Amino acid sequence: MKPEVNDFNLAALRRTYLHPHELYAQLRAHDPIFYDASSQSWLVTGYAPMVAILDDPRFSSQLGAAAAMFPPTVSKQMLFLDGAVHHQAQSVMLRPLANMVKSQTAAIKAYARQLLDTAVARGEIDTVQDFSARLSLWTIAHVLGMPTDDMAQLQQLAQWSNTFGDVTSGYFQGNFK
Numbered sequence: 001m002k003p004e005v006n007d008f009n010l011a012a013l014r015r016t017y018l019h020p021h022e023l024y025a026q027l028r029a030h031d032p033i034f035y036d037a038s039s040q041s042w043l044v045t046g047y048a049p050m051v052a053i054l055d056d057p058r059f060s061s062q063l064g065a066a067a068a069m070f071p072p073t074v075s076k077q078m079l080f081l082d083g084a085v086h087h088q089a090q091s092v093m094l095r096p097l098a099n100m101v102k103s104q105t106a107a108i109k110a111y112a113r114q115l116l117d118t119a120v121a122r123g124e125i126d127t128v129q130d131f132s133a134r135l136s137l138w139t140i141a142h143v144l145g146m147p148t149d150d151m152a153q154l155q156q157l158a159q160w161s162n163t164f165g166d167v168t169s170g171y172f173q174g175n176f177k
């Protein structure tokens with residue numbers, strides 16, 4: 001069941017919503033700037049309003065509205081930085097990670113082959129669940145130097161990471177285990 005524009009709220013739109021394109025098209029047709037009273041937040045679905053908002057200096061995470069909700073250890077994260085400072089922090093993180101991934105190509109290919117061999121032996125594969133999601137999660141853990149032998153533990157860590165992202169962004173998935 002998908003929400004209609006009339007009864008839409010951000011809580012109704014979850015990560016598990018399979019086809020959000022129709023809903024976003026309805027929202028854009030209805031109004032490209034939508035206020036959700038239940039979460040007291042705005043959803044901007046139109047390109048022109050988004051560009052105007054991003055170009056307007058009054059819209060800034062430095063104003064503290066979002067960051068003030070969290071302890072300093074959370075609010076000082078890259079998520080809450082603006083403009084050039086955000087890009088600088090991002091490049092400090094992304095360049096070394098990209099180099100690490102490049103140096104791990106053989107290990108990543110070997111794990112991808114292992115996943116495919118397992119699927120062949122089983123006779124079926126869910127390309128997202130059995131291959132893409134596992135390979136992405138394993139690669140991230142491997143590049144970061146984490147143990148990669150327990151996929152259930154990696155999935156739990158990913159779920160916790162998603163929950164942290166949900167809480168800091170205000171976009172709640174609803175599972176805080």
